[in-house]
Amino acid sequence: MTKGGGHAMEPWLGLDPVAGVAGVMLLALMAYAVLGGADFGGGIWDLLATGPRREQHRQAIAKAMGPVWEANHVWLIFVIVILFTVFPTGYRALGIAFFGLFHLVLVGIVLRGAAFAFRAGASVDSRQWRVWSPVFGGASAVTPFLLGLAAAAVSGGGIRVGAGGVVQVDPGRTWFSPVSVMMGFLTVAMCAYLAAVFLTVETRGDLQEDFRRRALGSGVVLALLAAALLPLLPTGMPQLWAHFSQPRAGPLLLAGAALAVLSAAAIYTRRYLVARVSAVGQVILLLTGWALGQWPYLIYPDVTFHGAAASGPSARFVLQTLPFGLLVLLPSLWLLFRVFKTAVR
Structure with missing residues (x-):
């Protein structure tokens, strides 16, 4: 469980199996951040709907959201299954440290889904609509905030794992630190921005203009929060700051800034498909930078991916069977989106 611990892993096809599985988890997190994040953002705009x-x-x-929102959570489930299958000691430590947070996230996801379903058959002026709409919107805002706190906690050093797997959590460096709170708000803003950009593609006329203005406004908020977060990294997330302050991180930072400018310009000039692609690229680069700065730690500074990996062929087995699972999953998701999304365009 310590930095130097872990099990020796035989290379598979010239690849480190543990690093390969960690890369698969990152790809799944990217999918969830983009697709699930846009759905959370839709709920945020539902809560903030005015005029x-x-x-x-x-x-x-x-x-x-209706036809596809439930399918997006498959990526979060995928990450959790890999975590307890390949990195069981890391899963145990996170399960202890995030016991309350995990339950709050689960409650938020369940309440959000229940509210969305219960509201679906009601008229907009009914009591059922008025009761469940705030629940749907509130859960959509709180849940990504909690997920942002979780991301900050595994990078901030507030979770310590000692000998025998004893887990200690410093609330001041996890849930209540300025960098954690800022990460929570940044995640909420990112979800709102993604949703607004996506909705400019899926609407027309006055509604499209409304969501265009919301995309521009939330993009400004997202940029301001990102700028405010950077000065907090040296003390709040030293591992990430050490990575971003190195010259090799320059191309990634420049690419992220370029995509942010491109996305804003595309929205302003009403090139909505370009805006959507560049917004997705922003999220992918953001997560890529976080993952590169986090590596090799699953939980900084005590638990590495190699140290938390299960003994035996678990990592290789996941990599070997993954293509067969994706042969079922990806065509199914493609068909779902194809059937329900093509009609809009």
Whole structure:
């Protein structure tokens, strides 16, 4: 469980199996951040809907999310299954440290889904609609905030794992530190931005203009939060700061800034498909930078991926069987999105 611990792993096809599985988890997190994040953001805009077209906004959000929102959580489940299969000691430590947070996230996801379903058959002026709409929107905002706290906690050094797997959590460096709170708000802003950009593609007329303005506004908020987070990294996340302050991180930072400018320009000039692609690229680069700075730690500074890996062929087995699972999963998801999303365009 310590930095120097772990099990020797035989290379598989010239690849370190543990690093390969960690890369697979990162790809799944990217998929969840983009697809699940956009759905969380839809709920945020549902909560913040105002003006004479607020009910039209909510109906457009429901129409965009309705056919596919449940499928997006498959990526989060995928990450959790890999975590307890290949990195059981890391899963144990996170399960202890995040016991309360995991349950709050689960409650948020369940409440959000239940509210969305219970509200679906109600008219906009009914009591059922008025009761469940705030639940849906509130859970959509709180849940990504908690997920942002979790990401900050595994990078901030507030979770310590000692001899025998004893887990100690410093709340001041995990849940209540400025960098953790800022990461939570940054995650919420990212979800809102993604949703607004996606909805500019899925709406027309006045609604499209409304979501264009929301995309521009949330993009500014996202940029300000990212700028405010950077000065907090040296003390709040020293491992990440050490990575970003090195020259080799320059191309990644420049690419992220370029995509942010491209996305904003595309929204401003109403090139919405370009804006969506560049917004997705922003999220992918953000997670890539976080993962590169986090490596080789699963939980900084005591648990590495290699130290938390299970003995035996678990990592190789996942890599060997993954293509067969993806042969079923990816065509199914493609068909789902193809059937329900092509009609809009």
